[in-house]
Structure formats: C-alpha cells, structure tokens
Amino acid sequence: MSRVIATGVVLTLALVACGSDDDGDTITTDPLTTSAPATDAPPATDPPATDPPTTDPPATDPPATDPPATDAPADAASFAEAAGLGTVELAAAGGEPHPLLAWAPVDGAAAYRVTVLTSDGSPYWAWLGENTEVRFGGAPDGGGQTAILFEPMTWTVVALDADGLPIAASDRADITP
Amino acid sequence: MHIRTRRVVAAALAATVAASTVAATSTTSASSHRAIPNGEWAGIITFFGDTGTARGDFEGSFRLQAASGAASGDFDWQGIVDTDAVGDVAVTIVGEVTGDTTSPLFNLTGGTSGGTPIPDATGSGNIVLTNVTCESIEGTGENITTAAQISDIEWFAIRASEPLAAGTFFDDLRALRVDAINLVGDLGTRPVLDLITEINRLGGEAIVLLAQVDRTPECQAFHFRSLIASQVQLLLEAVIEDPRLANAAEFADLVLLALQAGAWGPGAADADALDFEVAITEEFLRRVDEAIAAGDEVALLQLAWLAHSVGFDDVVDRIFAAGGGS
Numbered sequence: 368m369s370r371v372i373a374t375g376v377v378l379t380l381a382l383v384a385c386g387s388d389d390d391g392d393t394i395t396t397d398p399l400t401t402s403a404p405a406t407d408a409p410p411a412t413d414p415p416a417t418d419p420p421t422t423d424p425p426a427t428d429p430p431a432t433d434p435p436a437t438d439a440p441a442d443a444a445s446f447a448e449a450a451g452l453g454t455v456e457l458a459a460a461g462g463e464p465h466p467l468l469a470w471a472p473v474d475g476a477a478a479y480r481v482t483v484l485t486s487d488g489s490p491y492w493a494w495l496g497e498n499t500e501v502r503f504g505g506a507p508d509g510g511g512q513t514a515i516l517f518e519p520m521t522w523t524v525v526a527l528d529a530d531g532l533p534i535a536a537s538d539r540a541d542i543t544p
Numbered sequence: 545m546h547i548r549t550r551r552v553v554a555a556a557l558a559a560t561v562a563a564s565t566v567a568a569t570s571t572t573s574a575s576s577h578r579a580i581p582n583g584e585w586a587g588i589i590t591f592f593g594d595t596g597t598a599r600g601d602f603e604g605s606f607r608l609q610a611a612s613g614a615a616s617g618d619f620d621w622q623g624i625v626d627t628d629a630v631g632d633v634a635v636t637i638v639g640e641v642t643g644d645t646t647s648p649l650f651n652l653t654g655g656t657s658g659g660t661p662i663p664d665a666t667g668s669g670n671i672v673l674t675n676v677t678c679e680s681i682e683g684t685g686e687n688i689t690t691a692a693q694i695s696d697i698e699w700f701a702i703r704a705s706e707p708l709a710a711g712t713f714f715d716d717l718r719a720l721r722v723d724a725i726n727l728v729g730d731l732g733t734r735p736v737l738d739l740i741t742e743i744n745r746l747g748g749e750a751i752v753l754l755a756q757v758d759r760t761p762e763c764q765a766f767h768f769r770s771l772i773a774s775q776v777q778l779l780l781e782a783v784i785e786d787p788r789l790a791n792a793a794e795f796a797d798l799v800l801l802a803l804q805a806g807a808w809g810p811g812a813a814d815a816d817a818l819d820f821e822v823a824i825t826e827e828f829l830r831r832v833d834e835a836i837a838a839g840d841e842v843a844l845l846q847l848a849w850l851a852h853s854v855g856f857d858d859v860v861d862r863i864f865a866a867g868g869g870s
Contacts, residue, residue, distance in 0.1 A: 515765050
C-alpha cells in the first residue's frame with residue numbers, strides 16, 4: 368500500500384505529458400527524462416508505476432469504464448488513530464463528473480480540508496472551507512474548466528481547528544464517476 | 545499650447561507603453577520550449593505606465609491565431625493618462641500581433657490621445673510565455689524597444705475567437721488577478737495565514753469564473769488550472785526559497801492550495817509544473833527531516849497530515865516510526 372513520492376511524481380509527469388496539446392508544438396515534456404527528486408524518502412517497496420495511459424480521455428466525456436478503486440492507499444482511519452485524531456464520517460458520493468462531497472460536522476472544527484487522489488494515488492484536487500460539503504471541482508454547479516471526476520478516485524477529509532491543527536480525519540473513500 | 549502639450553505627453557506615454565507591451569516584472573521564469581498551441585485565442589492585458597511626467601493604467605484586449613508556429617492577430621488598448629501638465633487624457637492604442645508562437649511580437653500601429661491621432665506611434669515588444677496550457681496562456685515581455693517604467697502587467701488569454709474587451713468575465717478576471725498579485729506582494733509583511741485565507745477566497749472566485757468557460761476539445765478532462773494558479777505558485781515558491789516564511793501548517797496549506805489551484809498535479813497542464821512538483825516534494829521531505837531531527841511534534845503532525853492527504857503513505861509511516869504525529 369505504501370507509495371513512494373518519486374512514484375507519485377513520475378505518475379504525475381506521465382499524466383501531464385499525456386495531456387500535452389495535440390498540436391504537437393507546445394508542451395513536450397518527456398516523463399522518462401524527468402528525474403524524480405533526490406530525496407531522503409524511504410526505499411520503494413512497491414513495484415514501479417505502470418505505464419501512463421496511452422489514450423487520452425475525451426475532454427467532455429470522462430471515461431467511466433474502469434472499475435472503482437478497490438485498493439485505496441493506506442487506510443485513513445488508521446492514520447487518525449495513529450495520529451490521535453478523531454474521525455470524520457463521509458457521506459456517499461459519486462455518479463457524476465461533479466458529485467457532491469459531504470461529511471458529518473466535527474465538534475471544534477473551524478475548517479475542513481478535502482483532498483482527492485487519482486486511481487493511482489496521485490494527488491489531483493483539494494479544497495479548503497468551512498462547509499461540510501463541496502461539489503467536486505469547487506464550483507457550486509460544477510462544469511466549465513473545473514476539476515472533474517474523470518476516473519475512479521479516492522477522497523479524504525481532515526477537520527482543522529481554529530489554529531489550523533488537524534483534529535479529525537476520515538477514511539480514504541472511493542468515489543466513482 | 546495646452547492641447548499640444550497634452551498631445552505630446554500623452555502620445556509619448558502611449559507610444560512607450562504600447563511599445564513596451566509588457567515588461568519583465570514577473571518572477572516566473574521563461575521557458576524556451578513553450579509555444580502557443582494552435583488555434584484562436586483572446587485575452588486581456590493590463591499594465592501601468594509612467595514616464596515621470598505622465599502616468600496611467602492601461603487595459604485592453606487582444607486576439608491572435610496560432611498556426612504552424614506563426615502568430616497573427618491584433619490588439620486594442622485604452623487608458624486614462626494623468627499628465628502633470630494638463631491632467632487626465634484619454635489614450636487609445638492599436639496594433640498587430642506577428643512573429644512566432646514561442647514569442648509573439650506585439651507591434652504598435654496607431655493610437656489616439658485626447659481623440660487626436662498620434663502621428664508617430666511606433667514600438668514593439670515580444671511576449672515571453674510564462675505558462676501555457678491547452679486552455680490558457682500567460683506571459684510577460686522582453687525586447688522592449690523603449691525605456692518605459694511599466695508595472696502591474698497582466699497578459700492572459702484563453703481559447704476564444706471573439707474579442708473579449710468587454711464583458712463581466714474579463715472585468716472580474718482582471719480584478720481577481722490584480723488582487724492575487726497584490727497578495728503575493730504582501731508576503732513577508734502580512735501573516736502567512738492571512739494570505740492563505742485570502743488566496744483561498746480568491747481561489748473560490750476563480751473557480752466560479754472558470755466554471756463559466758466551457759472546456760475545449762483541445763484539452764483533456766483532467767485539466768483545471770486556476771486563473772490564479774501562477775500567484776499561488778509564486779507564494780509557495782517564495783516559501784520554498786525561504787522556509788522561515790511559513791511554519792509546517794502554513795506550508796501544508798500552501799501545498800494543498802497549490803494543488804487546489806492546479807498549479808501542480810495532473811490538473812496543472814503546464815510542462816514546467818513538473819519542476820514545481822519536484823521542488824515541493826523536496827521541500828516537504830526536507831521539512832520532515834528537520835522536524836524529526838528536532839523532535840517537533842506539532843510540525844510532524846502537520847506534515848503527517850499533509851503526507852496522508854496527498855497519498856504519501858510511506859512518509860506517514862516514516863513520521864510515525866520516528867514517534868511523530870501522536
């Protein structure tokens with residue numbers, strides 16, 4: 368389950384490169400030539416990232432054929448427990464490109480931080496606010512050029528107190544378009 | 545005489561600012577591999593010009609077409625110049641866009657000052673592209689042919705075929721980006737937490753604006769770079785450059801704000817976002833090392849939360865193994 372940061376970087380490189388403009392005269396990043404950061408990260412225990420997708424998803428019709436992620440990264444409940452935090456209970460979400468993400472309020476919480484990971488565990492989108500719900504992408508009605516649930520992903524919520532300190536965290540939950 | 549003075553001063557400023565187009569005030573580095581993707585683009589430019597005896601804010605629109613490495617188009621700017629001699633004078637500037645798509649040339653061809661044509665309106669400047677995605681382009685300037693004091697410059701375009709001089713969207717966009725730029729300028733003089741709160745608010749406004757713009761076929765589904773992503777990136781880059789500017793909690797917030805803005809991660813769409821992501825990761829790990837070495841439980845909890853949020857579970861494990869986070 369453990370994922371190495373370098374892997375995440377490479378995966379992101381691959382995704383961005385995959386999203387290069389199709390004119391062929393602009394973004395020319397080659398993920399294979401971009402070095403992962405020289406870090407002190409612990410040694411990799413997982414196999415290397417798989418090849419990046421070779422078929423770009425259409426801009427307005429995100430793919431929904433992949434099965435939901437069933438091997439979400441490390442369990443957030445264990446994170447909350449290990450960190451001595453409370454738990455944030457998530458409501459079910461999914462089924463559309465901009466689903467409503469909702470969670471139960473936490474006593475003492477001044478703000479909530481939502482983070483969404485792609486199916487390979489790469490960070491994709493985040494949100495910070497006082498409400499206990501947000502539409503995926505952040506726009507009240509979704510749409511436009513906002514973040515979109517284009518594949519099965521996972522999401523978490525962390526509750527923060529007035530000083531910005533985490534006081535509760537959710538499980539990492541699957542979300543499917 | 546007054547009329548002539550007015551014309552001369554305003555015309556001088558008009559020619560200067562038009563020639564300058566944009567000056568290289570951005571701290572964002574240019575990258576030679578960037579080019580405007582093929583297609584039709586429309587955008588805005590705003591800047592402030594000052595000759596010493598006349599000064600004013602200019603704003604306007606441009607449109608250009610990129611095809612086979614060549615750029616072509618036109619622009620139309622307006623401003624109210626405050627002259628020492630005669631007060632406010634309305635100035636207009638028009639010109640054409642030529643050159644190649646890696647550094648398009650904005651070439652002044654005419655203009656008016658106080659309603660009178662400027663007889664010797666000449667000058668030009670190249671655009672340095674500071675960010676290119678499938679949906680938007682941003683830039684600054686170089687090769688300015690006249691020595692003007694130009695500041696507060698914004699050059700930004702999205703895919704569109706119609707002029708975008710008028711309209712609420714670009715008025716709101718211009719105001720939004722100016723606010724964001726001002727926030728970047730406040731770093732070091734205001735509490736970072738205040739800046740985070742404000743940039744988060746502006747980010748919300750940016751999302752609402754961007755939600756009004758349809759995706760184009762040229763872009764992939766996962767792209768969503770915010771209209772203020774560059775400003776969020778500047779804030780975080782400054783913190784990476786000088787870590788004393790932000791504690792662990794503030795660093796975590798900025799990293800996630802940058803993700804929220806699509807300044808890094810798959811939503812970024814700009815090739816150089818990869819370098820930014822590497823820089824973030826390196827600083828993140830450096831802070832983890834530092835906090836472990838110092839036994840800083842508060843910082844470790846913040847960093848563990850950040851690691852958990854972005855899926856760096858091995859880092860979470862490492863922090864907990866070091867006794868942090870609980």
